[in-house]
Amino acid sequence: MAQPATMAHSNPASRLSRLTVNRLSLYLRRLEALAAEGVKTVSSGQLGEDLGVSDAQVRKDLAYLGHLGYPGVGYYPQELIGVIRRTLGLDHDWAVVLIGAGNLARALLKYRGFQQQGFRIVAVFDADPNKVGERLDELTVTPMSSLAETIARHQAQLGIIAVPAPAAQSVADELAAAGIRGILNFAPAVLRLPPQVHLVAVDLAVQLEQLAFLVRQDLDPQ
Amino acid sequence: MAQPATMAHSNPASRLSRLTVNRLSLYLRRLEALAAEGVKTVSSGQLGEDLGVSDAQVRKDLAYLGHLGYPGVGYYPQELIGVIRRTLGLDHDWAVVLIGAGNLARALLKYRGFQQQGFRIVAVFDADPNKVGERLDELTVTPMSSLAETIARHQAQLGIIAVPAPAAQSVADELAAAGIRGILNFAPAVLRLPPQVHLVAVDLAVQLEQLAFLVRQDLDPQ
DNA sequence: TAGATTGTTAATCGATTAACAATC
């Protein structure tokens, strides 16, 4: 809107790298806490210090979203919260389906951070007939055979894969075929997806191995 | 050992970036699968294609670990597995303590990827007296008061924080005070730790928001 | 006003890719 006409077809969000988007999530969480505390303004230096990010980095990240800062003053948390939420797509709810009804699924269902940002898990599926019908929180475990129908009914756009690695690719294929647009994958498997389906992978073993490497290197450099 | 004397104080591992270490974990997992299938040699092109990494990237990453490739032939999975495991510190077991006895803890206790790489969860703690004494898999939930003693007894070097965000910093402080050298943090909180304690954070909300951003940008560019 | 703080540029740093001589 405030963009000059010559920039009409430029898309600010498309310039945001994965790293910047990650930090925007962190800024958002911190800003929400500051707003709840009644803080009226915050500087890039303060916000960065709270999160372990440089002040220049904070300003650069936020400048991608527009002229949101006030020289000599800082940023207004309330204003920033609105802009970041819109940028991240958090200005409306997301219907999410969860595949796999194990302990990780239980943990994710209870995870408040998802609910708070408008992610609604609308169905849980499992391939194991013994788990189908089981009650998980507010939901009843549904058979995989009703995946496509359930996704269509809820107009779910996101899916979370929490099944063992060998099953992950076939679940991903089913999700893609059912029209899911983004997958958060917890299975330790590399997934192949059509280009219109976005993928974010959380690989727990990789993260723990990263930690082992850091400690090992520190204790026993060689 | 095979290093010339002039490089005696250079530390190859210290040159490895976090990104490279992450990929080494992925290479390791794939190589273990290849070895199990009886594959005798693999090229950088093949390994990269399996994991979505360029061939040049694979060669560069592996070259940090030494001259492990054979021109015209490729790499020997068995040889590479040994070197990567040593580099990542996976050539011995790690005793790990788990703080928080909720659903995420249950999921982590059952996670095969940890056990397979030699991570042994030796104790589970919870601040809630109602949870203390509860059986989780092979372990009994222990009160926080015995944290330091238990860590010392098992000589645990790694800790996993799976408690709510408000409790995370105080748990981290206790772990650091008890001599833990590395923390894998699942709480959505920024932790402050002394420099000798390494930190890897897995932030589930950030990852799901990353996914929402990608999908939103794709569906509704503006 | 003086002081604080932004947005942005240029410099720096780091990671990836392309290309190819060397090797088997």
Next chain:
DNA sequence: TAGATTGTTAATCGATTAACAATC
């Protein structure tokens, strides 16, 4: 040998930081 493939260099790409004029 011819073909395949490595290790490494130089080129490219991208992200971070330092610095400071502009602004309130």
